[in-house]
Amino acid sequence: MSAPILAVAGLRKHFPIRKGLLLREVGQVKAVDGVSFAVQPGETLGLVGESGCGKSTLGRTLVRLYEPTAGTIRYRGEDFLALSGERLRTMRRSLQMIFQDPFASLDPRMTIARILAEPFKVHDICSPRECLERAAALLETVGLKAAHLNRYPHEFSGGQRQRISIARAIALNPDLVVADEPVSALDVSIQAQILNLMKDLQQEFTLTYIFISHDLSVIDHFCDRIAVMYLGKIIEMAPREELFGNPRHPYTQALINAIPKVGQGKRRMTQALTGEVPSPINPPSGCHFHPRCPKRFEGCDSGFPSLREERRDHFVACRLYSDAVEDEVILRSTGT
């Protein structure tokens, strides 16, 4: 088992809710609430969940766009959260992010040349002239033409912009890229192009991806290992075939069941999950999922079940499989 490139333990990100004259904290949005996992070099970890489950917050916390409330992030064994200043800036080079909205993620007032040269400028890597050359090379790497360099983002289609975003993310030769719903804003015919591009880049630059999406089909296609999130917590995590072939958690089962499947013809949608995702400000007691769970039983409403390795590399947090309730146990790193 090789050393994980990224190991996260007990990560929490709570957003305070402030109110009143003195802006006192009256509550917290527990967007990420005790998440632990590890990523092996070169693999693609999928994070899947419905809106509001905290997957994007988790992604942003991983690259320290948000400072976590608690927990640790170790990058190649080094405590990423302890870094600051110049060391942090240097470390950032190997940890990049791709954003969801191809329209918002490019500064509308910059040319593509400036956008792509920015990573080099920020780290003072090369002369302006060389920056431009590198930017042109990047553009070609992601399948655009160097001639596009002096255009503005608004002159490109969504797919092209997402290519530019990807180009910017890989500019500094990162090891790990967090991709936050990189294809969900794109047309179906463009999705495939981008997914293929990302795959190609992964091979070419031996990238590790953390791929965040709400679309199980995309996740299924793209990821090696998948973590399912619900209200700030990982409730199931397993390699792809294992998870989809043998989902254990009732929520995962319901999710898989809800996916509309192409080519199966008209069918009656049944067994759809009832109810909706509760608010992360006041999550249900016990297992957050229990109010919607078709298999709930007595006891599900007290103590959140801990994430346990139910089978090899298959972790589930559900009382159906173990009575263990979560405490501050930090999970050992897992790997293939």
Added chain:
Amino acid sequence: MSTRALIALALLALIAGVLAYVRPQLMRPGELPTNAELKIGITQEFENLNPIVMSMVATTYIYRMVGRSLIQLDEDSQWLPQLATQIPTLENGLARRVSDGEREWIEAEWTIHPQARWGDGEPLTCRDFRFSWEVGLSPNVGVPNIEIYRQIRDIHIDPDDPKHCTFEYREALWNFNRHHLLYPLPEHLERPVFELHAEQPEGYEQNSNYTRDPTNPGLYSGPYRIVNLGLGSHIILERNPHFFGEEAHIERIVIMLIPNTGTLEANLRAGSIDMVSQLGMSFDQSLAFANRVQAQELPFRVNFQPGLTYEHLDLNLDNPFLADIRTRRALVYAIDRQGLVDALFGGLQPAAFHNLAPTDPWYTEDPARIVIYRHSRRKANRLLDEAGWVWRDDGYRYNADGERLRLRLMTTAGNKVRELVQIYLQDQWRGIGVDVRIHNDPARVFFGQTMRRREYGGIAMYAWSSSPENNPRSMVSSESIPGENNGWSGQNYPGWSNARVDELVDELDRSFDEKERLDLVHEILWHYTSEVPVIPLYYRSETSVTPINLTGYRIPGHQISAANHVERWRLMDAEELTRYRSDAQ
């Protein structure tokens, strides 16, 4: 009406564009005002009419209609008794010089008019004067000018006749009897208030009947009394049935405060006021209005009367440039005062040679007694040449040190006439190479700070208004130069110091001989005009607009306003007016 208004609004832009070429339509006020009511417009704020604390000019104007003082000045600048029956003088024996060997003072016998009564019928006696004197000396009452009361050491009321009393003065001054500013207060109404609040600062003013119950008829002793008072808005007067003098002709007088001169004029033309008092239009406006009255035969008369107000320039003698008398004289010579008054005032405000007004009995224009500077740019230039100021190509003069002859000219901001004159002067002095910079302060800053502390650096323009036969001590005596030593008192703002003049002002106070006083004054004037600490400009004229049928009206040209004779005002009817006009022709 609203339809008309709407249509008019739609045409607004069009009308505005062509206005310049449209001859304004004549607007005739409906009918001539009658003796039933006269509406007077003023632009200056007035306060409540407590005579002892009033300090605004508009208030004194109005007060003259509702209250009387001990003596008065008539339109010909003659001192006459008003509430008194007679003015005591040394000559008529009612006053005498008294001495206890150490000090000398005067005692004078005053008798109040036997018919004099307050508006509620209560007799007006020496007690009321004694009471007002008491109040005036109270440390908790904000009397503007305490000297009026302080000069009297005591008032002894005849125990048998409260209408008769003796004033005991502190000093023996020749002008002891000038009590035109000594007003009675109705003791029967005001004493209780005063006694209740005497210990509290401003307690009397705040609780006086003049403040709390201004329409109480017992507060007023003049031909009119107040029936309605809207501070900052209007005041309505009606004939006082208890007035002891001749009965007023006009039944009701409404005084409306319209602070904006343009609006004032529009109101006059629209007929919502009949008359504009002296405290109304600006001079420029009056001039233009007079032309219009003539051209369009409007039923108004525009009155101009040169007054005691003397506009002048103070030269700061601490300024190194102005310390040189040649520079000062050059500045006088360079100004065409006659040209100034002709051009800006249509010649209706007379040019001044010195500080005394033409209506003052002490006035002189005799070239043998004063120095007269007739406009001559050449003389001015020569003087500056002599003083070492040489022309440079930029059109200004420079001294040997390369300093430009630059002076700051200050006046009260917002006074349009002064600002006009200022610009005129700036232009005139540019002609002799003097660079004059204009810098104006708001009036309160100008008088409260700039002048009082003599911070004006170069030249300051403002006016003095003094009663006739007034000792100019506070303007010319070296003791009156404001400074630390005298607590910034006095109005010798130029900082002029002349030992002989100091002697002369002292002598003037002590001289009881009219002829001798005249000589003393003229000697002061000679020094004053010769050394030019001050450049006289012109005497301000008071202007007013009256309805064409108003008779008995005259602007006196001194500080006791036309309203003093309000009971003589009369509005002729149309027939009488025609007769009057044909008589005049």
Added chain:
Amino acid sequence: MTAYILRRLLQTAVVILLLSYFCYLLMTLMPGDPVDEMIMANPEITSADIDRLRALHGLDQPVWVRYWNWASSIASGDLGYSRTYRVPVTDILGPRLLNTFVLAGAALLVAVIVAIPLGVWAALRKNSTADYVINLFAFAGISVPSFWIAIVLILVFAVYIPIFPAGGTGSIAFDMTPWESFVDRLKYLVLPVLSLSFLSIGTYVRYTRAAMLESMGNDYIRTARAKGLGWPRIYLMHGFRNALIPLITVTALSFSTLFSGAIITETVFAYQGVGQLVFESIQSNDFNVAMVAFMISVSMVLLMNLIADLLYGVADPRISYA
């Protein structure tokens, strides 16, 4: 809701307190003081007199002492004494306040009545000639100097076509019936109200138009059309109802502008209102009057802000004041 109002009132009170000190400081930073008024009126006043009067009025004390005295007397309900008019401030302020409310209220009403239909019309006929004309009118409204429009109004309606009085608050007469005096007051109000509302009309037309355009571009308008609703219902209940939300704020917040405008309007028309009084009292150093009027206006503005927020909540159910 109550808690919210209380909290806001508390905040407002703090702001008013701080602003009052700031204003007091500003006032005293102005050179000169009330006694200087007397000096101007009376050249024969002596320096001793001046010092005596200054001490009498407490003007020789340091600023914060004077502020403290002033503030504590205000707190005890005594608004002070006007040195210009020599009466209690309440006596002079009361009627003026009423006049200004009448003026500002009428102007606001006129502005709203004129501007909102125009704005809605312009929005519904976007890019039509009517839209251009209304826009031009609105731009003229926000661009014209208010004193100038006042002068032009006087020139046109009081001088050339003399149908309205040139200035003043009302005729001074005894023998008017209540109806006559009402009409009389109305006549005096027309020109000031016109000139004061001109600016507001411009502002409101622009905001109404923008809000209406924005509202009409929303998806729910399409829903309303898809439901088969008639145009009046779509415009009013769906379009305008939503445009109202920003408008309420703008209207309430324009109070400050209206007050500033009132100073000019009242000065030009010699209208006896607070605006003119503030100007006069600042000019003549009548601190008590100026401060009280000033504080009233600031409080009004802050109060209007609060009311705007509350109305916002009424108009928009999405806002809650928990």
Added chain:
Amino acid sequence: MSESAAVPKVHQQAQYEAQSMASILLEQFLEHRMAVIGFSVIAIFLAIALLAPVISAVSGLDPDRQNVFNRYQPPGSHLDLSTHERELRVQTFLRQSDRSELVRFLADRELLEFAVDDEDLLYELVTQHASIHLAGMLLELQSEAPDSARSDLHALRNLVAEFRSFHLLGTDELGRDVLIRLVYGTRVSVTVGLLVAFVSGLIGLLVGSLAGYYGGRTDAILMRFTDALLSLPILVVLIVVSAIDLGKVFGGTPLAFIVESRHESVIKMILILCLFSWMQAARLVRGSILSIKEQEFVLAARVLGAKDRTIIGAHIIPNVIAPLLVAVTLGIGNAILFEAALSFLGLGIQPPTPSWGNMLNNAQEMVQHAPTLAILPGLLILFTVISFNYIGDGLRDAIDPKSIRR
């Protein structure tokens, strides 16, 4: 594996021409008809303002030259110069070079027998006669003049020819030409407007960026302060503040030169207006920063490791500038209006410096006697402000991100 094989080629999108941001904005701005008209008006006014000295030189009109005997003349008047002004000119004429031959010649012609000395000859000559006659007289003398005096005589005749001036818009309360004063007034008013808007935009940018970027307590304090200032009735505050004497504020400091300058009141006006007109801009900047700060492109820059300074400079400021520019443009109009209002009340620009506002100051009471004096400056203010407002409107439309995306 090779890139070309792995990465699908994207078709060249021929439909987009490479276009700079500025040209896109320009194109969109040009679509706003009123904004273009407004811009042209402003351009003309600016040109007039810049060329004021040239206009003055060409027309021979001077904003400060008085003609006090010809006050309040209606538009289209032909007037003679004031005596004083003529004297001044002769004085200059005499100082230019030795004119003794000319003076002697004129004296010989017994035109000026009463004069005291030679120099006064000319003063008397030019002040005693109407300039039309004078020019005729001098023309007649031309043939008789000796060679030595001929050129001087010619020069004198040219000088005299200028004594008659034409006043297209009439004269004001001191007989000054209204047109040229309006031209110079444009200078002052527009300068005040531009400077105030620019400086308060800068202040607003500073305060707003501090508040918006750092947030928290800095934000709370700065914004409460801004809100408090906004709740003040601005005109009242301006009235109070304009009474404060700069001389006392700057006395003894290096800024004292301001007080000494000819344009003290202009500078004071600018300072005062700047102090109280940055709040809207600050709020605007703060608002846009708050939204831009959360935009993904800023997050992306942070992930790249960009420093705060870089992010502010490269991403936030450029994106804030555009809306700020709109606010500044609209602010120009407001500043001009405030300047005019204060000058109208006599608290702003002090005479003799002409500004549109102070030209109106005197005009109100004379509105019935000289309506042009009241109408013209007001119209200019209206046109200028409305133009700036339309330009602002056009800019706002142009920079609207919705329209940039097409």
Added chain:
Amino acid sequence: MPESPPQEAVVKVENLQTTFHTRIGPVRAVDGVSYAIGKGETLGIVGESGCGKSVTAFSLMRLIEPPGEVTGGAVWLGQENILEASETRMRELRGSRMAIIFQEPMTAFNPVLTIGYQMDEQISRHLGVSRQESRERAIDMLSLVGIPSPRERYANYPHQLSGGMRQRAMIAMALSCDPEFLIADEPTTALDVTIQGQILELIQSLQERLSMAVQFITHDLGVISEISDRVLVMYAGRTCEVAPTEILMSAPRHPYTSALIRSIPKFGQRVSRLPAIEGSVPSLYELPSGCAFQNRCPNAGQRCRDSHPPLTEMASGHQVACFHPVDR
């Protein structure tokens, strides 16, 4: 269950053309689309963004606003060509005989009016019933779409409901006047996958109960294949292919349809690389002459560049607009 062409069409669209008059010139957003939907049938319309599927829906409701305009064709609702109907008549039809559900339930509801009010105005407008009756009906509809405690929800504002509930309310409102024709314009795109399932189930069950004709618009091939009887594929404003769902999904004939189906990741069918369609959808401003798909099409020939391929019937109910259809 094999689908047969509808015997009696509730709605029939013939050669619909919708044009937008833009600055650059007129743009055909919908160009000659024809189809018919029978009672109880669901027609799925699928395509990428900008292909004109929503514009088709709005054209049918005559909700296109300037600068857009329906420039040709006919839409028969029963015996009536509604493109020629007066606006007054349209107002009667909209919301009563034909209704639409929008993509984003948050913005489609007026935020400042209660759900109940917004339903009432439609019910009382079309059914002319009393306040009380319309209220009862609205509450009935709310409970019909599975909203718990409908009486309370009736008085709620839209923001007080969750996304799924809002969409249910939207459906309740659309169906409140018993429409015979329902357009669902991407009704589940904004929803989470579990909620999407619920909504799809609801639409299905309601359609069965009310036997409406449903036009279901989406870009999601998974959704479309699960809900619709027939599918119409649009590309750049034109129809590429119409076929019964199962046939289309299993044996698409148009190269675009075929590539599109292959390019999406399908759950449980793993491939190492997705066969992507190269390039991107051409802008409507600069459509090439001939087939709009020519630049991305592997089969394209000269003929494709010269002229539009007509929609031809390949098999019963299977029409394809292609000169070089994919062989199966």
